[in-house]
Amino acid sequence: MRLPRSVRDADVAGKTVLVRADLNVPLEEGRIADDTRIRASLPTLRLLLDNGASEVRVCSHLGRPKTEEDRARYAIAPVAARLAELVGDDRVHVLENTRFNPGETKNDEGFARELAEGCDLYVDDAFGSAHRAHSSTEAVARLLPAYAGLLLLEELEHLGALLGDVERPFVLISGGAKVEDKLGVLRNLGGRAETVLIGGKMAEELRAHNPLDFGVELPSDVVGAAEFAEDAESGTFAVEEIPDGWLGLDIGPETRERFAAAIAPAKTIFWNGPMGVFEWPAFAHGTKAVAEAVAGADAFSVVGGADSIRALNELGLLDRVSWASTGGGAALELLEGKELPGVAVIPSA
Numbered sequence: 001m002r003l004p005r006s007v008r009d010a011d012v013a014g015k016t017v018l019v020r021a022d023l024n025v026p027l028e029e030g031r032i033a034d035d036t037r038i039r040a041s042l043p044t045l046r047l048l049l050d051n052g053a054s055e056v057r058v059c060s061h062l063g064r065p066k067t068e069e070d071r072a073r074y075a076i077a078p079v080a081a082r083l084a085e086l087v088g089d090d091r092v093h094v095l096e097n098t099r100f101n102p103g104e105t106k107n108d109e110g111f112a113r114e115l116a117e118g119c120d121l122y123v124d125d126a127f128g129s130a131h132r133a134h135s136s137t138e139a140v141a142r143l144l145p146a147y148a149g150l151l152l153l154e155e156l157e158h159l160g161a162l163l164g165d166v167e168r169p170f171v172l173i174s175g176g177a178k179v180e181d182k183l184g185v186l187r188n189l190g191g192r193a194e195t196v197l198i199g200g201k202m203a204e205e206l207r208a209h210n211p212l213d214f215g216v217e218l219p220s221d222v223v224g225a226a227e228f229a230e231d232a233e234s235g236t237f238a239v240e241e242i243p244d245g246w247l248g249l250d251i252g253p254e255t256r257e258r259f260a261a262a263i264a265p266a267k268t269i270f271w272n273g274p275m276g277v278f279e280w281p282a283f284a285h286g287t288k289a290v291a292e293a294v295a296g297a298d299a300f301s302v303v304g305g306a307d308s309i310r311a312l313n314e315l316g317l318l319d320r321v322s323w324a325s326t327g328g329g330a331a332l333e334l335l336e337g338k339e340l341p342g343v344a345v346i347p348s349a
Ligand code: 3PG
Pocket: 022, 024, 063, 064, 128, 129, 132, 328, 329, 330
């Protein structure tokens, strides 16, 4: 895989640097629910400061603002405050949510010029947004000397390793609800894996119709619920015996064991997406079992998607995987074999 040139090779002393970070963090009632992405942006900012940058302007989108009210809801202020607290250097400034400008998502050059104004170079560290050709990720990189940040490079190296020769057995685990988004990765990587384990909503769809040209392992039993509710009446059933009208909200105990046994000997793992509705404790056992198996394997393990990472985090297992990606859609598109516009626009090393 082609790697863009690194911020380590940029001469930043005395310069004003525009940094595109992905500070698009989940918010709950105006508060930051998880600051992982803010923390992940720190190494690049510290490098720039250590190397003598005179000013670092950080920009990011936050949410998908559409209406006037969204301007209050998605104001960058709480994110900027958290970043300031973590970085503790007044050479760093955070610009307002890039998506407040209607040009941003159109990759408008006029808005890119506004961003570039007064800056000497551009560093893209927003891996999570690299699949978007927007003014702050693409157009602006054509206006200033452009470099890749440390997080962006690390993401490309770890995820990219899955596209090359991997140590075997290679086990791919997929779940969650966004089936369409994940089929592309299965198509591109699944045929190269020894084992493909599928849970969650994906499993139901692939059981009804498997458009892939290789076999996948599906759940043999499920935790069923009488309705879609956290406290629903529930029970364990063989897949073909779920009562009429009940919903399968997690993989069952037999499947948990089978999946964990398949993961244990793996030397390479990619996991994206929960096995069930893991936000509800009664339906979290499958996702937990997979998280424990992935963390316990003596393998190069890469995990993508906010839900899988949250599950690992809650179990205190996040540092037991080789790489937890900060990108959702971007990681999937990369593993689908697509070129990411935010990466393509940066010159090679
Ligand atoms: C993400 O969280 O997936 C990235 O920040 C990109 O956000 P978007 O899907 O709204 O473009």
